Amino acid sequence: xxxxxxLQTLITGLSIGGIYALMAVGYxxxxxxxxxxxxxxxxxxxxGAYVGLALASKLSLSFGIVLAGSIAGAGLIAVLxxxxxxxxxxxxxxxxxxxxxxxxxxxxxxxxxxxATIGSRFYAFPEFFGRQVISIGxxxxxxxxVGAFLFALVAILGLHLFIKRTRTGIAIRAGVSxxxxxxxxxxxxxxxxxxxxxxxxxxxGVAGVFLGIKYLVYPTMGWVxxxxxxxxxxGGLGSLPGALAGxxxxxxxxxxxxxxxxxxxxxxFSFSLLIAFLVWRPNGLWGTDSEEKV
Amino acid sequence: xxxILSIIILACINMIAVLGLSIFTGFTGLFSLGHAxxxxxxxxxxxILTYYYYVPFPLALAAGAAAAxxxxxxxxxxxxxxxxxxxxxxxxxxxxxxxxxxxxxNLEITNGARGLPGIDNFTTFPIVLACLALGVFFARxxxxxxxxxxxxxxxxxxxxxxxxxxxxxxxxxxSLVVSAVYCGLSGGLLAHFLSFIQPVMFTLVxxxxxxxxxxxxxxxxxxxxxxxxxxxxxxxxxxxxAQMWRLVAYGLLLVLIMVYRPQGLMGYSELSSFFKRKSNPxxxxxx
Numbered sequence: 355x356x357x358x359x360x361l362q363t364l365i366t367g368l369s370i371g372g373i374y375a376l377m378a379v380g381y382x383x384x385x386x387x388x389x390x391x392x393x394x395x396x397x398x399x400x401x402g403a404y405v406g407l408a409l410a411s412k413l414s415l416s417f418g419i420v421l422a423g424s425i426a427g428a429g430l431i432a433v434l435x436x437x438x439x440x441x442x443x444x445x446x447x448x449x450x451x452x453x454x455x456x457x458x459x460x461x462x463x464x465x466x467x468x469x470a471t472i473g474s475r476f477y478a479f480p481e482f483f484g485r486q487v488i489s490i491g492x493x494x495x496x497x498x499x500v501g502a503f504l505f506a507l508v509a510i511l512g513l514h515l516f517i518k519r520t521r522t523g524i525a526i527r528a529g530v531s532x533x534x535x536x537x538x539x540x541x542x543x544x545x546x547x548x549x550x551x552x553x554x555x556x557x558x559g560v561a562g563v564f565l566g567i568k569y570l571v572y573p574t575m576g577w578v579x580x581x582x583x584x585x586x587x588x589g590g591l592g593s594l595p596g597a598l599a600g601x602x603x604x605x606x607x608x609x610x611x612x613x614x615x616x617x618x619x620x621x622x623f624s625f626s627l628l629i630a631f632l633v634w635r636p637n638g639l640w641g642t643d644s645e646e647k648v
Numbered sequence: 649x650x651x652i653l654s655i656i657i658l659a660c661i662n663m664i665a666v667l668g669l670s671i672f673t674g675f676t677g678l679f680s681l682g683h684a685x686x687x688x689x690x691x692x693x694x695x696i697l698t699y700y701y702y703v704p705f706p707l708a709l710a711a712g713a714a715a716a717x718x719x720x721x722x723x724x725x726x727x728x729x730x731x732x733x734x735x736x737x738x739x740x741x742x743x744x745x746x747x748x749x750x751x752x753x754n755l756e757i758t759n760g761a762r763g764l765p766g767i768d769n770f771t772t773f774p775i776v777l778a779c780l781a782l783g784v785f786f787a788r789x790x791x792x793x794x795x796x797x798x799x800x801x802x803x804x805x806x807x808x809x810x811x812x813x814x815x816x817x818x819x820x821x822x823s824l825v826v827s828a829v830y831c832g833l834s835g836g837l838l839a840h841f842l843s844f845i846q847p848v849m850f851t852l853v854x855x856x857x858x859x860x861x862x863x864x865x866x867x868x869x870x871x872x873x874x875x876x877x878x879x880x881x882x883x884x885x886x887x888x889x890a891q892m893w894r895l896v897a898y899g900l901l902l903v904l905i906m907v908y909r910p911q912g913l914m915g916y917s918e919l920s921s922f923f924k925r926k927s928n929p930x931x932x933x934x935x
Contacts, residue, residue, distance in 0.1 A: 391735050439903045448910065451679055454735050455863060456906040458681070462856055463899025470892045577852070580746065583739055618754045625743035625750075629723070632740045633730045 362495075363613050364606060369499030371605020372506035373568070376561040377582030378589065378597035379510055380432075380554035386530045386592030387550050390450040391583070394435055394460035396576030398555055401464060402428030402562030403571045404472070410480055417482045425559040432555025433548050435460055441544070461576070468573040477571040479563075502564045509560060510598050513553065517594065522549060530592070581608075584628040590638025599639065653773060654841075659881040660776045661837045664783050666861045666877040667870065668830025671787055673859065674867040675796065676823040677803030679738040681855050682723075682745025683831050686716040688850030689748070690832025691839040692758055695767045698840070700757070705770040709779075709836040716832025717825045719748070724824040729817050745855060752847040763846030764839075771841035779837060783830060787870055790826065799823050803868070831858075853895070860898050864905055865913050872914025 377399060384392040405427035410420045439456045486497040517523035525546055528536040537543045565575060581604060589600025604624065612620040631638065669683050694712030697703040703711070723744040727737055753761040790796050798819045801809035810816050839845045861880055865873030884894040905912060 391739060439907065442907050448906075451734055451738075452906050452910055454679070454738065455859070456903050458856060458859075459899045459902025459906065461899070462853075463896055463903065466893075466895035466899060470896055580743070584743070587739070618750070621750045622747045625747035628743040629727065629740050632732055632736050633726045636730070636732065636736055 359613075363609050365495050366499065367606035367609030368602060369495070369503045369605070370609060371585075371602035372503035373561055373564050373601075374581050374585045374605050375510060375598045375601025376506045376557055376564070377579050378585040378601045379513065379594060380557040380561070381579065381582050382586045382589070382592055382594065382597040383513075383550055383554045383557075385586070387526065387533075387547065388440070388444065388450075388453065390453040391457065392554075393454065393457040394439070394464065395554070395558060395582070396579030397461045397464035398428050398432050398435065398558040398576075399562040399565065399579060400468065400571075400573065400576035401431050402555070402559035403566035403575060404468065404562075405559070406563040407477055407479060407566060407571050410482075411477075414480070421560065421563055424563045425556040428559030428562060429552045429555035432551040432558065436547060436551040441547075444547070465573050465576060472573070474573055477566075479567045479571070482567065498564075498567060502568070505560070505564075506601075507598075509557065510594065513557075514594055516553075522546075526550060581624065584624055584631075586638075587628055587631050587636075588638055593638065596638055655882060655885045657771070657773055657776050657841060659878045660780050661771075661834050661841065662858075662861075662881050663874050663877045664780055664837070665831045665834035665858055666865075666873045667780075667783050667787050668827035668834070669858045670862050670865070670867075670870055670873040671790065671799070671830070672823050672827035673862050674865075674869065674873065675791060675803060676799040676820060677806075677867075678734060678820060678824075679859070680741045680827075681738050681852060681859065682741035682743075682748075683827065683858050684850045684852070684854035685745035685748040686720060686828040686831035687835035687838065687854070688752060688845075688847065689719045689828075690716040690835030691845050691850070692752060692764070692835075693832070694836035695764055695839040695845055696757055698770070699764060699767055705768075705840065709833060709840075712836035712839075713829045713832035716835065717829040720824050720828030721821070724821050728820045728824065731816065742852065742855070745850075746852065749847050749851055752850070758847070761847055763844060765844045767839050767843045767845065769840065769843050771837045776837055776841075779833060783833070784870065784874075787830075791870070795819065795822060800868075857898060860902055863912055864901060866915050866917075867912060868916035869912070869914040869918055871919035872912055875919070876913055 377395070380398075381392060381395045384390075384395070402424045406420045406424035409415050409423045415423070439460050440453055443453050443456060482498075487494045488497060488500060489495075517526055525536065525541045526549070528539065528541065529543070529546055529550075533543065536546075562575075565578060569575070582601070585600035585604045586597050587600070588603055589596025589598070604627075607627070608620055608624055611623045615623075665683065665687055668686075669680065672683075673679055690712035692712075693715040694708040697708040697711055698705060723741055727740045732740060752758050758764065791799070798809070798814045801812065801814050802816060802819060806816060835850075857880065858877075861877035862873045864880075865871075865876035880898070
């Protein structure tokens with residue numbers, strides 16, 4: 355194992371981890387407020403990528419506008435998804451499993467709707483960054499990877515500050531600890547939850563564009579979110595710093611497994627990690643207590 | 649006529665797997681997004697036995713079902729012992745199913761992602777029908793036994809059930825193994841009917857379809873999921889135009905059921921209760 359390859363693997367891992375973290379943040383945010391696994395998150399990421407793709411290839415807009423459009427598009431889709439599929443369940447306080455099944459249904463519906471209308475073709479984004487490469491400590495890294503990683507860091511830091519410092523952020527945190535109490539204090543829950551989904555959808559849009567540029571855009575691309583669930587579980591479901599750390603850890607560990615052990619066993623490894631965490635450390639590295647209440 | 653028969657056979661094979669998942673999800677109250685993997689284990693085990701080792705078909709079927717049951721222990725023992733939250737369990741078994749598929753794609757004996765072609769065509773309509781009848785008979789008796797009553801108690805309230813002396817871990821594990829055996833049997837029949845199997849036939853999408861049938865049919869009913877699974881397989885084939893839109897409809901249906909009728913088509917009642925008055929086998933006391 356020579357140091358050059360080691361460093362290269364580490365950087366590749368971090369850049370993939372950054373995208374995992376972007377996906378995990380949105381997933382974790384919804385989990386922390388509504389306490390259910392939003393399986394539709396992957397479908398929102400996929401739709402965000404398609405929105406970005408349409409803006410980039412049909413209207414040939416610049417990268418900034420494509421990213422903004424995709425954030426707005428995915429955010430709106432996420433809010434709409436909540437209004438149509440979750441809100442009535444939420445109001446009658448249905449078990450979280452019902453919400454999860456509804457989310458699963460949304461994922462299947464949206465994904466196959468894209469299949470049936472747009473088709474199963476793989477699309478590539480136009481090249482925004484070319485093949486520019488930066489050299490860090492003797493190993494070369496593509497500009498996209500560095501950009502995605504830095505953007506993920508900044509965006510998640512921004513979200514963290516938003517939740518810690520602003521009035522809306524305080525309301526979200528109040529909702530996390532006790533929904534009923536929060537609403538008794540005069541917080542409009544419907545609006546609050548819409549904001550949470552808007553934020554989660556926005557992050558999904560960013561993740562979708564980066565995933566689409568790095569790989570390709572196709573109807574089942576949202577299933578990469580399986581990795582985001584794993585990242586969120588490692589970091590502790592419902593914890594934002596946890597989602598970031600979990601994403602980075604998973605990205606790095608996965609890249610090391612695939613380059614030093616076996617690339618086919620990478621996913622088996624990740625899923626085993628998921629099960630191990632759920633069994634022995636279900637609250638993750640940073641999670642709060644999440645026992646099911648009597 | 650052959651075509652219609654083959655659809656009926658496919659539907660019956662699917663119904664066996666749905667029957668198993670119904671015991672686990674509908675009557676024990678644990679959600680699984682990974683049961684297609686057990687169908688896969690059954691399919692591959694039985695197919696490899698008849699294909700490479702010329703094992704007689706009934707024996708291979710039994711071996712496939714047993715293998716699925718054994719594999720379910722690998723995931724069941726750690727997760728059920730840890731008493732995971734129900735949604736964590738669903739994610740854990742989802743991860744297990746996907747991992748199992750990756751393994752199937754990379755083994756030598758399964759011929760990898762290319763799949764196993766040319767499996768002998770042993771599955772006939774009478775065999776499938778016999779298996780289904782046996783499956784229904786066993787499931788009904790299981791649910792009326794002490795173990796079945798324990799399962800239903802756990803579904804209604806795990807904490808109260810445990811306080812009343814039901815052993816959570818053992819009962820849930822038994823229910824998981826029984827459901828996996830059903831799925832394994834269904835897989836064995838499927839492999840010897842289609843005579844070609846491939847790891848992508850046993851993914852999350854198939855797990856979702858099984859779950860959709862159980863939820864649409866009604867959690868806490870055996871006949872409901874059977875009807876739902878028959879309709880799910882039969883209707884798109886009959887209409888044919890809907891091939892592309894079948895999964896779109898599945899997804900939409902799941903959401904609509906959760907929003908408007910979470911108890912499913914049959915709720916907690918059985919088909920037979922429409923003919924008999926005041927009979928509510930295996931279900932809960934209705935308000």
